[in-house]
Amino acid sequence: MASSLCSKSVSGFLNSTTSTLLPNSGNLTLQKACHGLQLQTRVGVYETQRHSPGKTCLKCTAGLHMQDGSSLPKNPRRRPPSEDVRRKDTEPKLHRGWYPGQRTQPPPEGNTPAEKDSEATELPFLRKLISNDETPTRTQHYRRPKSSQPSAGQRREFLFDAEDNDEFLSDGEEDSDDEEDGHFEDVEDRHFEDVEVDQFVAERRAAHYLGNPDTDLNCKHFSRCSGCVIDVSLDQPPVMNEARAYFAGRGVPSFSLASGSLVEWRCRAKLAVRGTAENPQIGLFEEGTHSIVDIPSCRTHHPSINDAVKLVKQAIRDLGVQPYDENRHTGELRYVQMVVTTLNTSIPVEERYARGKVQISLVWNARDSDSVQDDKLRKMAEMIWRRGNSKADLPIVHSVWANFQTSRTNVILGGRWRHLMGESELWERVGGVDIAFTPASFGQANTQAFEALLRRMQKVVKVGSRVVELYAGVGAIGLSLAATRKCRVVKCVEVNKEAKPVFERSLTRLPPSVNAEISWHCADVSVSPINWLEGSDVVIVDPPRKGLDLPVVEALRLAAFRGLGKKKAPSSKTTEKVEKRPWIVRAKQSGVHKEGTLDWEEDDGVWPGTLIYVSCGWQAFKLDHDALVEGNAWHLDTAHAFNFFPGTNSIEILAVFKRGKKLPKKPVKVKKGSGVRSSSAKSLRFTKAGTRLAHLNEKLGNP
Numbered sequence: 001m002a003s004s005l006c007s008k009s010v011s012g013f014l015n016s017t018t019s020t021l022l023p024n025s026g027n028l029t030l031q032k033a034c035h036g037l038q039l040q041t042r043v044g045v046y047e048t049q050r051h052s053p054g055k056t057c058l059k060c061t062a063g064l065h066m067q068d069g070s071s072l073p074k075n076p077r078r079r080p081p082s083e084d085v086r087r088k089d090t091e092p093k094l095h096r097g098w099y100p101g102q103r104t105q106p107p108p109e110g111n112t113p114a115e116k117d118s119e120a121t122e123l124p125f126l127r128k129l130i131s132n133d134e135t136p137t138r139t140q141h142y143r144r145p146k147s148s149q150p151s152a153g154q155r156r157e158f159l160f161d162a163e164d165n166d167e168f169l170s171d172g173e174e175d176s177d178d179e180e181d182g183h184f185e186d187v188e189d190r191h192f193e194d195v196e197v198d199q200f201v202a203e204r205r206a207a208h209y210l211g212n213p214d215t216d217l218n219c220k221h222f223s224r225c226s227g228c229v230i231d232v233s234l235d236q237p238p239v240m241n242e243a244r245a246y247f248a249g250r251g252v253p254s255f256s257l258a259s260g261s262l263v264e265w266r267c268r269a270k271l272a273v274r275g276t277a278e279n280p281q282i283g284l285f286e287e288g289t290h291s292i293v294d295i296p297s298c299r300t301h302h303p304s305i306n307d308a309v310k311l312v313k314q315a316i317r318d319l320g321v322q323p324y325d326e327n328r329h330t331g332e333l334r335y336v337q338m339v340v341t342t343l344n345t346s347i348p349v350e351e352r353y354a355r356g357k358v359q360i361s362l363v364w365n366a367r368d369s370d371s372v373q374d375d376k377l378r379k380m381a382e383m384i385w386r387r388g389n390s391k392a393d394l395p396i397v398h399s400v401w402a403n404f405q406t407s408r409t410n411v412i413l414g415g416r417w418r419h420l421m422g423e424s425e426l427w428e429r430v431g432g433v434d435i436a437f438t439p440a441s442f443g444q445a446n447t448q449a450f451e452a453l454l455r456r457m458q459k460v461v462k463v464g465s466r467v468v469e470l471y472a473g474v475g476a477i478g479l480s481l482a483a484t485r486k487c488r489v490v491k492c493v494e495v496n497k498e499a500k501p502v503f504e505r506s507l508t509r510l511p512p513s514v515n516a517e518i519s520w521h522c523a524d525v526s527v528s529p530i531n532w533l534e535g536s537d538v539v540i541v542d543p544p545r546k547g548l549d550l551p552v553v554e555a556l557r558l559a560a561f562r563g564l565g566k567k568k569a570p571s572s573k574t575t576e577k578v579e580k581r582p583w584i585v586r587a588k589q590s591g592v593h594k595e596g597t598l599d600w601e602e603d604d605g606v607w608p609g610t611l612i613y614v615s616c617g618w619q620a621f622k623l624d625h626d627a628l629v630e631g632n633a634w635h636l637d638t639a640h641a642f643n644f645f646p647g648t649n650s651i652e653i654l655a656v657f658k659r660g661k662k663l664p665k666k667p668v669k670v671k672k673g674s675g676v677r678s679s680s681a682k683s684l685r686f687t688k689a690g691t692r693l694a695h696l697n698e699k700l701g702n703p
């Protein structure tokens with residue numbers, strides 16, 4: 001048989017850019033087609049002995065090409081892509097590959113027509129890459145002929161059209177996208193990140209990386225589970241390289257990453273329930289498929305989530321609960337949502353995180369609790385509670401809820417909820433305040449990292465500020481600032497009305513010393529956003545991964561220009577006299593209000609001078625940044641990253657913008673009588689006299 005990629009029994013690392021095999025790996029001639037190319041361009045690691053003629057890897061949709069020109073069959077276990085996915089496949093797409101240590105099973109043989117389609121659309125792009133020797137990037141992927149270049153607005157939609165956003169969904173509204181929170185990253189994003197991520201992982205290993213138990217994932221589910229894309233050096237997500245360079249180029253050389261716990265950090269998870277009543281499987285989908293990967297020992301989950309999964313599985317078996325079958329739309333239990341609270345004042349502070357308790361929501365395939373399976377649902381909740389309450393052997397259950405979802409789409413949560421067992425309220429302590437949540441509320445998955453971010457943000461906001469927070473959720477950021485920065489006014493704006501009652505509850509637990517006027521408004525911030533900005537010194541935005549809504553960007557720019565005293569600001573036509581629009585008036589009146597007793601000067605004509613941008617979407621952040629600084633509306637002052645999602649290639653950014661153009665740094669003021677006077681001219685003079693400069697630096701404590 002002609003030698004092929006598959007029949008060689010050598011193994012080693014493939015250099016991702018030069019396509020040469022690294023030492024100790026044997027001498028493999030790469031065939032630059034299809035699978036070989038994938039290795040070359042994005043995976044970089046290839047263990048050839050795993051391939052044998054007639055067999056393909058589970059992850060690869062393209063067949064292996066033999067040197068004689070024939071191709072090996074592909075893996076038919078992969079489901080044919082849905083119509084939507086196939087539409088996206090007309091965009092060239094790259095796939096994750098194999099890593100050493102990955103467990104795979106030999107798949108049966110055969111091809112599906114859908115796979116042929118996808119191969120046909122992929123190959124020309126891949127071949128082009130070989131000939132150009134280009135490493136694909138996100139920009140290249142979306143490169144279009146000049147004539148059809150999208151506008152900024154269209155570009156945003158284009159980049160994020162697959163964006164999942166369950167925060168928008170309430171009352172059973174449906175969204176056709178696959179996955180719904182950071183735990184389920186959108187497919188397009190993932191493919192781009194993979195290029196960078198796979199190279200990173202490959203290079204680590206190629207450099208004879210020995211492993212580091214402190215920073216590696218060491219998770220047995222890694223190879224198949226789609227939750228993590230990196231399993232080495234979790235404290236250095238590869239995106240940081242780009243981010244560092246990006247910020248350095250924009251005058252923020254001190255950009256750095258704050259990392260906390262690299263494992264067991266996830267306090268929120270939505271997990272699919274599939275399989276059978278006898279053998280239930282609870283986990284995430286294998287990437288790009290709807291095959292479930294059971295992840296009982298997930299390393300990123302808070303340990304209580306893994307324990308709660310055990311309890312749920314046990315109850316499924318004991319009661320014969322049928323897991324959901326999405327092909328037939330049958331079964332009872334579709335998903336479980338797990339939310340950990342670590343606020344338990346009855347145990348010592350240092351033990352609170354480790355002993356976190358889980359609010360378990362069972363997503364039931366029924367319209368509501370009056371349906372026929374109600375009895376089983378109740379029994380299941382009672383069983384979980386009996387085995388997991390504070391007096392049980394595994395005291396990890398905080399409460400049990402039901403969510404009802406009958407949609408045939410893959411939207412995870414429905415609009416109806418019912419509290420079944422345990423406490424109805426869930427509290428968490430963040431940023432110095434107690435915050436209430438319902439299971440429908442948005443909450444940060446990494447509580448500890450969020451705490452670190454809030455602490456840093458508190459340093460940026462001056463005492464006594466007037467703050468408006470857009471995309472506020474349950475108001476955790478605003479309330480934390482109200483309490484810790486003695487803000488005079490805190491105004492939170494959020495579209496999800498489920499957050500209103502919990503915001504009211506959180507107000508009741510604010511320290512009595514808080515004397516701010518605090519309000520929460522249910523409104524879509526993309527509708528006349530300028531109305532929310534007037535009267536505040538500081539505006540905080542924490543949008544979903546797709547970034548700021550365009551009207552918000554425009555309003556922020558307008559507010560900056562107004563603050564700078566420029567009468568003729570862009571887009572003023574759309575924002576004149578909008579205060580009288582009924583929905584704005586309604587949103588302002590119908591929210592939550594808590595009066596303060598402090599007096600301050602009139603708000604009219606006051607516009608934010610500081611913009612704090614909390615971002616979980618790096619690509620969107622860059623677009624927003626460019627729009628915000630255009631025309632010197634804002635300039636970037638500081639930026640920091642937080643390792644919110646170890647195991648992924650995502651970071652959370654806290655960026656502080658100041659209004660107007662960046663001015664040269666003020667000269668350092670030095671006390672009278674110190675022998676050194678301050679002014680830039682003086683500094684210049686000292687510069688000329690080198691020794692005196694050294695003396696000055698010494699006096700100022702500069703290195």
Ligand SMILES: C[S@@+](CC[C@H](N)C(=O)[O-])C[C@H]1O[C@@H](n2cnc3c(N)ncnc32)[C@H](O)[C@@H]1O
Pocket residue numbers: 167168442443444470471472473474475476477493494495496523524525526542543544545549
């Ligand atoms: C990333 S979360 C931030 C929530 C909050 N800052 C926190 O940390 O808990 C984004 C929030 O923006 C809300 N949101 C999304 N689009 C919105 C819009 N157009 N108007 C108002 N809120 C929106 C979502 O419902 C969600 O609560």
